Amino acid sequence: MEKPIISTTLSGLFIKSEPWKNAHVLWFEEMAERFNDDAMKDSVKKWVNLPNYFQGVDEVMKQLYPNMSDAERTERARETYFNSVLKYIKQNPEVKNWEVIKYFISLKEKYRIALITTNTINTVNEILILLEQEDLFDIIETSYPDEKDDKALVFDRFINQYGTPLVYIGGGRKDRYDYCKQRNIPRIFANFENAEDIPGVINVHNLDELKEEIEKLIN
Numbered sequence: 001m002e003k004p005i006i007s008t009t010l011s012g013l014f015i016k017s018e019p020w021k022n023a024h025v026l027w028f029e030e031m032a033e034r035f036n037d038d039a040m041k042d043s044v045k046k047w048v049n050l051p052n053y054f055q056g057v058d059e060v061m062k063q064l065y066p067n068m069s070d071a072e073r074t075e076r077a078r079e080t081y082f083n084s085v086l087k088y089i090k091q092n093p094e095v096k097n098w099e100v101i102k103y104f105i106s107l108k109e110k111y112r113i114a115l116i117t118t119n120t121i122n123t124v125n126e127i128l129i130l131l132e133q134e135d136l137f138d139i140i141e142t143s144y145p146d147e148k149d150d151k152a153l154v155f156d157r158f159i160n161q162y163g164t165p166l167v168y169i170g171g172g173r174k175d176r177y178d179y180c181k182q183r184n185i186p187r188i189f190a191n192f193e194n195a196e197d198i199p200g201v202i203n204v205h206n207l208d209e210l211k212e213e214i215e216k217l218i219n
Contacts, residue, residue, distance in 0.1 A: 005139065005165040006107065006214070007114040007158070010127065012171030013190045014104075014136075016095040023084035024053055030084070031060050057081075075146040082123035089130055096131060097192070099207055105136065111218070114139035114165060116158050118149045152179050159183070167217050169210070177201045188213055 011017045025048050032044040040063075047056030061073040068076070089095060104113050115137040117124060124142055128134045141158040143149070151173070158165075167186040170176045172195050180187040181200065188202045190210060197203040204210045 003112045005112045005114050007116050007165035007168045009170045018095050019085045019088040026084040027081050071146045086126050112138040116141050118143040118151050120145050
């Protein structure tokens with residue numbers, strides 16, 4: 001009989017959420033340098049501080065690559081964005097949550113640890129190399145390079161192949177928990193960064209609390 005699956009995210013659990021939250025700053029700065037016009041550079045950089053900066057990504061990609069299809073622009077944007085995530089992790093190694101990593105390694109004897117993420121497989125592999133933990137996950141399900149940031153697609157593929165996990169341990173994205181609620185998957189928010197708790201979800205605020213909740217589920 002195969003070992004039960006504990007499914008997880010990367011951001012906010014094994015690695016602080018900073019690289020994903022701040023990668024768009026690096027991204028817009030780098031994209032701005034691809035324009036020769038100073039006014040256009042300034043226009044691109046203004047998106048950094050706007051709440052709807054994802055709209056800016058689409059607009060910048062259309063300006064830079066007018067002859068590409070939407071799918072091709074999405075793939076190129078995600079590739080360059082994830083490069084910014086990797087760059088941020090390299091520049092800020094303190095974002096790695098080593099104690100969390102050690103704890104999940106200790107669970108691997110009895111459970112399969114699965115990563116379900118909207119990162120691409122190339123990005124995940126690069127992150128695991130940075131962590132020196134290429135074997136941390138027994139199962140990895142990622143977004144395809146040409147897909148938008150839609151975890152439901154990734155979750156669907158995962159469940160179709162591996163079945164329903166014992167639990168999902170995620171970060172601060174509420175839509176992930178809505179998906180799990182619809183499918184009766186127990187869910188834990190690893191709120192290690194003092195964000196607002198999410199209603200209807202088990203909220204834990206440190207590794208000890210996470211251990212306690214996992215023990216309740218697996219015993």
